[in-house]
Amino acid sequence: MSGKVAIVGAAETDRLGKLPHLSRLGLHAEAARNALRDAGIAMKDVDGIFSSVADPNELSEYFGIVPRYVDGLSVGGCSAIIQVRHAAAAIAAGYCSVALIVHGESGRSWIDMERGGTAESPAGQFEAPYGAAGAATLFALPVLRHFHEFGTTKLQMAHVPAATRAWALLNPKAMMHDAGPITPEDVLASRVVCWPFNLLDCCLVADGGGALVLVAAERARDFPKPPVWVIGTGEGSAHRQVAMMRDFTTSDSTVVSARQAFAEAGVTAADFRHLMFYDAFSFTPMMFLEDLGFCGKGESGPFVAQTTRDAEGRVVYHTGPGGPLPMNTNGGGLSHVHTGRYGMFALIEAVTQLRGEAGARQVRDLNLSLVHGPGRHFAAAGTVVLSNR
Secondary structure, eight states: OTTSEEEEEEEEOSOOBOOTTSOHHHHHHHHHHHHHHHHTOOGGGOOEEEOSSSOHHHHHHHHTOOOSEEEOOOSSTTHHHHHHHHHHHHHHTTSOSSEEEEEEEETTTOSSOOOOOOTTSHHHHHTGGGTOOSHHHHHHHHHHHHHHHHOOOHHHHTHHHHHHHHHHTTOTTSTTTTSOOOOHHHHHHSOEEETTEEGGGBOOOOEEEEEEEEEEGGGGGGSSSOOEEEEEEEEEEOOSSGGGOSSTTOOHHHHHHHHHHHHHHTOOGGGOSOEEEOOSBTTHHHHHHHHTTSSOTTOHHHHHTOEEEOTTSOEEETTSTTSSSOBOTTOIIIIIOOSSOOHHHHHHHHHHHHHTOOGGGOOTTOOEEEEEEEETTTTEEEEEEEEOO
């Protein structure tokens, strides 16, 4: 399916953060409206709905349309990333012609959101009784194993939120845009949430949403914005509970997903100069840097901790502004927004960069972007390779 489908509309909700005036469905609606405006088309033109936090049947009713194709995949934060693949397949098969992938989540205000999990569930029986009952506790387990096996340190890990904050300062819409820069030492000085995570190692908790509009290649140049081509996709699912990881230092679903996407696009890790790696916590993208081949096994700590200084003597992080491998250029889940499922926001930033619309944070001469994220706790995974060529 490489190059057969393009993204022609992409947008977030008007605001991100604390939005108690918008329900879960209201956030979906605002995101969809903004993406359709970006594409220059009307809701009546949509004949495929892809969503996860809201069911497609809820949205078809709310939007007042009757789509002929629906996808309600729900595997966690990478659901929207995987749905790019599903939308491309549906369009290529002729099952729909205008696909709307839409996300909305009242992650902070919790308006019209459901509490998940029960005492009878596998997590309720086999993880929660031992204290593993929240995102910080569950994501911490692979980190501690990585520390043990490879000597990775909290200071190395703290370079990730520092670099990501530097990007957020260049993004007027980022929630932490006005909060000022942070250093790795600032991360270590913030209060402990769950060892080894300090507060600044943890993603934001916010309300917000986003949406994408996809069409077939033959229609891609009929819209106001330049198309962003979907040239490689992949997906995988290895387990549900973090305790069931085969190897706590490797995401098996990531390896499977990335292998598919790279093969379809005909690329390797060396071809990329822009990465959007889901950062629920500071360590999360470090796992992906290893599993996708950007550094060796166990080497992500020293890799992200590399720094230089610019002409004015300011620190330049390896993955930060001015660094050799720009990563999470919108500010990521750590400093831009995180509603609970972040994948949509990573996709929108990749589209924004490839259109050349990123303003002060724009990566120059960019023609290729890699979006990757996990579903739940390194359980599922989705990978998308995008290009403006």
